[in-house]
Amino acid sequence: MILPLLQITAVSGVAIYLGHWRIGVRRRNAQSWDSLLARLRPDWSARELSEHFLWEEGVDATPDDAWRRMDGAKGLWVIYQNARVMLEMADYAAQHSDNVDRVVLETLRSDAMQIRLCVMMALAQYAFSHASEGVRVNAFRAASMYTGMAARMTRLIQEHAALILPDFVAAM
Numbered sequence: 001m002i003l004p005l006l007q008i009t010a011v012s013g014v015a016i017y018l019g020h021w022r023i024g025v026r027r028r029n030a031q032s033w034d035s036l037l038a039r040l041r042p043d044w045s046a047r048e049l050s051e052h053f054l055w056e057e058g059v060d061a062t063p064d065d066a067w068r069r070m071d072g073a074k075g076l077w078v079i080y081q082n083a084r085v086m087l088e089m090a091d092y093a094a095q096h097s098d099n100v101d102r103v104v105l106e107t108l109r110s111d112a113m114q115i116r117l118c119v120m121m122a123l124a125q126y127a128f129s130h131a132s133e134g135v136r137v138n139a140f141r142a143a144s145m146y147t148g149m150a151a152r153m154t155r156l157i158q159e160h161a162a163l164i165l166p167d168f169v170a171a172m
Helices: 002-029 033-039 063-069 073-096 102-129 133-160 162-171
Strands: none
Touching: 002 073, 033 073, 033 162, 063 133, 073 102, 073 133, 102 133, 133 162
16 A cells, blocks of 8 residues: 555656756746846856956965855855856857857866865855865865856857857856
C-alpha cells in the first residue's frame, strides 16, 4: 500500500519539476536584451575592486580589502546573481547571432558556473565561520573571476553589438 503511494508521489514530483524547468526555459528564450540588462543588480559594483572594471581582468585589492569593499556577503550575492544574468546574456548572444565565437561563449558559461560555485562555497563558509580567512579568499577568487567574466562580456558586446555597450556599462 505504501509503495504505490510513494511511486505516485515520486513521479508527481518529477513531473512538477520538469514542468517548472520547461516553463523557465521558455521564459529565458523569450527574453529581450533590455529585460536582461534590467535584471543586472547595480546595488554593488566590482568597480570598487578594480579601476579598470569591465575593460581588464583582475582585482586591485587584497582578499581582506576586497571583502571589506564588496560589503561581505551582500557583494557575494550580487556577484552570484549577476553571473547568472551574464550567463543568460551569453545564451542570448548565441541564439541571436551567427558570427559569435563559440569558444568565447563557452568560456563565459564556464566562468558563470565557476563563479556561482565559488560564491556558494564562500557563503556556506561564511554561515559557519563568518569572515574567516577561507571565506575572504573564496570571495576574492569569485570577485577576480567575476571581473574577468565582465571584461570578456564587454569585449563580446563591443565586437558584435557596440550600440548596446553603453547600456551594459551603465547597468554594471
